[in-house]
Amino acid sequence: MTKLSVNINKIATLRNSRGGDVPNVVEFAKDVQRFGAEGVTIHPRPDERHIRYQDAYDLKPEVYTEYNIEGNPIAKFVDMVLEIKPTQVTLVPDAEDAITSNAGWDTVRHKDFLIDVIKEFKNNGIRTSIFVDPDLHQIEGAKETGTDRIELYTEAYAHQYKLGNKEGIKPYMACAGLANALQLGINAGHDLSLDNIKYFKENITGLLEVSIGHALIAESLYLGAENVIKMYLEKLK
Ligand SMILES: CC(=O)[C@@H](O)[C@H](O)COP(=O)(O)O
C-alpha cells in the first residue's frame, strides 16, 4: 500500500497572501486527515514565504498520521526538526532563490555531509529520506549515507506523462528496482497529480509514500478536498 501525504504548503501561501489566518493551516491539516490522508507534509523554506517555522510547531500536536517535514538541512532547520521530532524528515537541496524544488541531492559529492546529518536525525528516532533525481548513481550514493528512504523527484516523469510519453517512467522503474535491492524505502513526489499518479503507482514496485501538494490543492478548487483525497486513495490502492 502507498500512503498519501498531503503537502499543505499551498494553503499557507494562500493565507500569507492576505496576512491573516484564512485559510487556517492547522484546521486544513486536521481536515485532510479526517478525509483519509495518511500523512501531512510541510516544506518550510528559509525565507518562510509559505509554511512558516511556527506552523511546523503548531501542527505537531494535531498531526496524528505521519508528519513529514521537508527542507534543506541548514542549522535552523535541523534544530527545528530535532525539537519537533516528526515521523520523517526529507532532506531537499533547495537553492535559496528557487520557486520550488528543482533538483535532487548529489549524494556522491555531499556524502559526508549527508552521513552526519542523517545520523543525527536517526539517533533522535526520526526516519530519514533524501530527495534524489532518478539516477542509479544517486541511489547507490544514497545507500551509503545511511538514509532509511529516498524520495524520487518526479518532475521529469510528470512532464513526460503530460506530453504523452509513457517511457518517462523507465528511469524511475530502474531506480526503484535498485532501491528495493539495496533495501532503501521508496517515496516519491513533485508534480504528481490525479492524472499521472495511477500509472506511476502501477509501475513502481515498493512505493511506500507519495507527498502531493500543488496539483492536489488546485484539483480541490474544482472538486473539493474531501473528494480529491478519496480519488487519490482509490488510485493508490
Ligand atoms: C520537495 C518537493 O518536491 C517539493 O515539491 C515541495 O515540497 C513543494 O514545495 P513548494 O510548495 O515550495 O513548491
Ligand SMILES: NCC(=O)COP(=O)(O)O
Ligand atoms: N515532496 C513533494 C511534495 O511534498 C509536493 O510536491 P508538489 O505536489 O507540490 O509538486
